[in-house]
Amino acid sequence: MELLELLARQKHCNYISDLRFLPKTSLYFPQLRDVALAAFSEREWVEAAWYVRGKITHSAAQARACLIA
Template identity: 45%
Template sequence: MELLEYMVAQAGCGYLSALRFLPVRQRRFCFLKKVKLDAFPKEEWIEAARYICQQKVNTAAEAKTILMQR
């Protein structure tokens, strides 16, 4: 399972595109606190941050932080 698929399942969304349009309070993907950075490839973390938050990041750690703050 890829990171974005995991996020869709955890957030209870029916579609990947729904992740971008969740209400603000639901967009803080706090469940990611329990996910280790090495659970998914760096590229998947970066892609998730780009897709959901529309921000370019260079590291998995940056991406995870942004995703949990959004």
């Protein structure tokens, strides 16, 4: 499973693209605190932060922090 798929499931979205239509207050994923950075590639983390939050990050750790907070 890809990271974006996981995020969509956590928000009960039928499609990954539905993540873009969630209210801004729903774009936080505190459950990611329990997900190891190594579970997904650095590229997946960075792309997820860009896709979901529109934030440019330079590492998996930055991206996860962006998605959590």
